[in-house]
Amino acid sequence: MRYFFLAYAIIALLVVGIFGFRGQKFSSPPVRIFPDMKEQDKLRAQKPDPFFADGQGARKPVTGTQPRGFNEEGAKEIGGIAEPEFGGQTGYYYTGHFDDFYGAGMPEELALTDANAAAFLRRGEERFQIYCMPCHGKSGDGQGVAGQYGIPGIANLHILKSDTYPDGRLFEVITKGKGNMSGYGYNISVRDRWAIVAYIRALQTAKEVPYESVKSAFDAAKAAGQVK
Numbered sequence: 001m002r003y004f005f006l007a008y009a010i011i012a013l014l015v016v017g018i019f020g021f022r023g024q025k026f027s028s029p030p031v032r033i034f035p036d037m038k039e040q041d042k043l044r045a046q047k048p049d050p051f052f053a054d055g056q057g058a059r060k061p062v063t064g065t066q067p068r069g070f071n072e073e074g075a076k077e078i079g080g081i082a083e084p085e086f087g088g089q090t091g092y093y094y095t096g097h098f099d100d101f102y103g104a105g106m107p108e109e110l111a112l113t114d115a116n117a118a119a120f121l122r123r124g125e126e127r128f129q130i131y132c133m134p135c136h137g138k139s140g141d142g143q144g145v146a147g148q149y150g151i152p153g154i155a156n157l158h159i160l161k162s163d164t165y166p167d168g169r170l171f172e173v174i175t176k177g178k179g180n181m182s183g184y185g186y187n188i189s190v191r192d193r194w195a196i197v198a199y200i201r202a203l204q205t206a207k208e209v210p211y212e213s214v215k216s217a218f219d220a221a222k223a224a225g226q227v228k
Helices: 002-019 117-131 145-149 167-176 190-208 211-223
Strands: none
Touching (some): 117 190, 167 190
């Protein structure tokens, strides 16, 4: 019988804890066993806020704010980058595919040559380290720091070879996202997205090259302090 009363008491406490008492108001914050996102340090639209001297939470945009699609005097740049570089156009350069098929190779619009290809790859490496490395790792093997915190489904980029995963498809994933990965179409310009694609292909190629064939170049770069 004592176990019955114990179970009854536990169930009663659970019911009270879940549904609470209705019609009562409290001046102190509630105690939350599992804090949710109801209380946040943010400004609410059209609400007063004691943080500012005038007590108003609504603030004017900072100087230089340039909303997309509302540029002054017909300007078509966002932060010095042409607005079309963030999407909204058609063609392989902007979408990664021709009609219903993914394309392969770098678009002609990039105007890549032997003289500027190295700088293009360096730009891709820089953007990769900013946007991709935290999840996919420095070498693109999917062993980035984000995986250490339990984020599942991080892709190993070395298995996304061009013969089964065309460049255009890789570009589209960067743009629109896939699975747990959100899209970067509004953060990374079109040209930089292609630079990332090119750098990923370079990482894949570098992994397959025998060490003996690049040993002299690697040793020279290491001696010059270019690699660690």
